[in-house]
Amino acid sequence: MLNKMMNETKVIRDNVHGNIIIKYQIIWDLINTDVFQRLRRVHQLGGTFMVFSSAEHSRFTHSLGVYSIVDRIINEVMTDNLNEYDGIVGLCAGLLHDIGHGPYSHAFEDVFKTDHEEMTRRIILEDTSVNQVLRSYDENLPLAIAQVINKEYHNKLLVQLISSQVDADRMDYLLRDATNAGVSYGLFDLERLLRSMVVVDNRIAFKESGVHVLEDYIFARYHMYWQVYLHQTTRSYEIILHKLLSRVKVLFAASYQFKDDIRFLKPFLNKTTLAIKDYLNLDESILFYYFRCFMDEEDPILKELARCFINRVLFKQIDLDNIQQGLKIMNYIEDNFEKRANYFDISQVKSSLYNYYGEINSQSIIILTKNKELKELYNVSNLVNAIVKSAEEKQEVKLYFHQRYQSLINEGS
Numbered sequence: 207m208l209n210k211m212m213n214e215t216k217v218i219r220d221n222v223h224g225n226i227i228i229k230y231q232i233i234w235d236l237i238n239t240d241v242f243q244r245l246r247r248v249h250q251l252g253g254t255f256m257v258f259s260s261a262e263h264s265r266f267t268h269s270l271g272v273y274s275i276v277d278r279i280i281n282e283v284m285t286d287n288l289n290e291y292d293g294i295v296g297l298c299a300g301l302l303h304d305i306g307h308g309p310y311s312h313a314f315e316d317v318f319k320t321d322h323e324e325m326t327r328r329i330i331l332e333d334t335s336v337n338q339v340l341r342s343y344d345e346n347l348p349l350a351i352a353q354v355i356n357k358e359y360h361n362k363l364l365v366q367l368i369s370s371q372v373d374a375d376r377m378d379y380l381l382r383d384a385t386n387a388g389v390s391y392g393l394f395d396l397e398r399l400l401r402s403m404v405v406v407d408n409r410i411a412f413k414e415s416g417v418h419v420l421e422d423y424i425f426a427r428y429h430m431y432w433q434v435y436l437h438q439t440t441r442s443y444e445i446i447l448h449k450l451l452s453r454v455k456v457l458f459a460a461s462y463q464f465k466d467d468i469r470f471l472k473p474f475l476n477k478t479t480l481a482i483k484d485y486l487n488l489d490e491s492i493l494f495y496y497f498r499c500f501m502d503e504e505d506p507i508l509k510e511l512a513r514c515f516i517n518r519v520l521f522k523q524i525d526l527d528n529i530q531q532g533l534k535i536m537n538y539i540e541d542n543f544e545k546r547a548n549y550f551d552i553s554q555v556k557s558s559l560y561n562y563y564g565e566i567n568s569q570s571i572i573i574l575t576k577n578k579e580l581k582e583l584y585n586v587s588n589l590v591n592a593i594v595k596s597a598e599e600k601q602e603v604k605l606y607f608h609q610r611y612q613s614l615i616n617e618g619s
Contacts, residue, residue, distance in 0.1 A: 208290070208291060208294045210230065210231045210232070211229055211231065215227060215229050216229075216234055220267070220271065222382050222385055223271055226273070226274040230294065230297065232294065232339065232340075233297060235339045236301055236336060236339050236340075237270075237301070239334075239335035239339060240335050240486075241329060241334050241335050242269070242301075242336065245266035245269060246264050247264070247489035247490055247491050248264060248265045248307050248308070248309060248311070248490055249263070250263050250265050250268045250386075251383060251387075251434075252311050252313060252440070252444060253313075253440055254383075254435070256439060256440065257434075257437050257439040257443075258386075258388060258389070260386055261388075261434075265304050268304065269302070269303070269304050269305070271382055272301070272304075272378045273300045275300070276299075276300030276367060276368070276374045277300075278400060279367060279374065279400065279403065280293050280367075282400060283400065283405060284367075287363060287405045288361070292361050292364060294347075295350045295354060296354070298347070299351045299354040299355055299364065299368050300367070300368060300374055300375075302326065302330060302336065302351060303326065303368055304326070305326050305336065306323065306324070306325030306326030306327070306328070306329055307322045307325075307326075308320055308325070308485070308488065309489050309492075309493045310444075310447055313447045314447075316448060317452055318451070320474075320485070323355065323356075326352075327355060328482050330348050330352045332482050333482075334482060355368065355369075357369055366409065366410045370410070371561060371570070371571050372412075372420070376427065377396060380392040380423070383430060383434060384434075387434055389430075389433065391429035392426045392430040393426060394419060394423045395419050395422065398419045399412075399416065399419045399423060402415060402416025402419060403416075404574055406572070409572065410572070411572040411574045412571070412572065412574065412583075414574065414576050414586065417583070417587050420587070421587055424559065424590065428557065431557045432600070436555050436557065438523055438604060441523075441555070441604070441606070442521045442522075442523060443520060445521055445551045446511060446514050448551075450497065450512060450515055453548060454475070454500075457505060462505065464503065465502060468496055468499075470487050470492050471492075471493070473487075474488070497512050497516055510608075511548065514608075519609070521549075521551070521607055521608055522607055522608075522609050523604045523605065523607075524605050524615065525604055526604060526605055528603060531605075532552040532603065533552070535605060536550050536552075539615075543614060549607060549610075550607045550611070551606045551607075552604070552605055552606075553602075553603070553604045556601035556602075559594070560583075560584070566582055570583075573585075
């Protein structure tokens with residue numbers, strides 16, 4: 207049953223991979239569940255489309271892209287290393303790896319203390335349409351897929367395939383995010399990377415001839431973080447979102463009477479265990495509607511934050527030397543003018559070019575040398591070696607504030 211082929215192969219057109227081929231019935235059944243279709247209503251990049259206006263792609267298209275790359279690697283690289291069952295497990299894990307993302311992803315998670323990986327496992331294991339499809343093929347399939355996503359599966363090849371420094375997830379999101387954002391930072395030679403991939407001692411490695419494309423891949427990811435994912439305007443939008451949702455929490459806890467029904471948000475506001483059904487009922491379309499309603503609320507802070515979010519009235523920002531400098535400015539305004547917690551934030555972000563772990567482990571990028579030795583990329587690439595040795599972890603500290611405080615910021619700084 208697991209490897210049941212479709213009567214007619216399905217082809218999904220994709221702007222990154224061309225044709226995405228669906229040949230197994232189980233994959234098609236999973237795609238057509240209400241849980242997976244919900245990902246159409248969750249942006250892949252949260253508020254990044256406020257900066258890169260064409261980056262409006264969804265978790266749905268990304269998940270299909272990851273599935274496509276996993277399918278290629280299983281068939282082109284791991285044919286002799288996976289049995290039929292593990293092959294299906296890998297395809298399902300690639301397709302479902304992001305199924306637990308909430309609206310606006312990371313900012314939402316931070317406010318409501320949810321974890322998309324935990325929710326992914328719950329969706330797969332609990333009574334959902336995804337779980338029902340998986341169990342209809344094999345009772346043990348949900349647990350196997352959850353173990354892959356949780357990095358516990360007995361076949362570590364599948365774990366590396368879904369979660370490592372060079373995995374199908376990162377390969378797709380770099381290419382997809384760069385393509386849709388209209389930038390070249392995240393582009394790398396996927397075809398060359400896959401051709402250099404090999405399996406040695408039940409772990410993913412890369413031929414020494416592929417070192418240059420790995421270097422391109424590493425730099426692509428580094429530049430995408432600083433030029434797109436951590437872009438200062440993206441952070442401004444997400445800070446407003448964070449403060450908007452936090453204000454809703456404060457008002458709800460104080461028994462504030464909202465003008466409109468926010469029933470899909472209430473399960474996140476009540477301090478009880480969140481049911482998976484309630485989690486799946488909320489997506490970005492619903493949340494955006496609530497934000498528009500909040501523009502007509504009586505609470506002036508909620509009203510203003512909603513206006514800023516809906517109409518792209520972004521917070522301004524200045525560079526700081528450290529967090530203490532930002533606190534000094536904020537304290538100056540609070541002591542001399544007014545409380546400012548709802549309209550200020552200090553953002554500290556950091557990102558390194560490459561994670562070097564010393565000895566080879568499950569997260570290492572391994573190179574199969576011409577002499578058939580296994581070495582860490584750091585010990586093969588002069589470029590990676592030099593950068594890891596010489597470069598400190600890059601970080602930025604910025605103070606974000608509502609534009610009404612611009613003159614006071616000038617005084618305080």
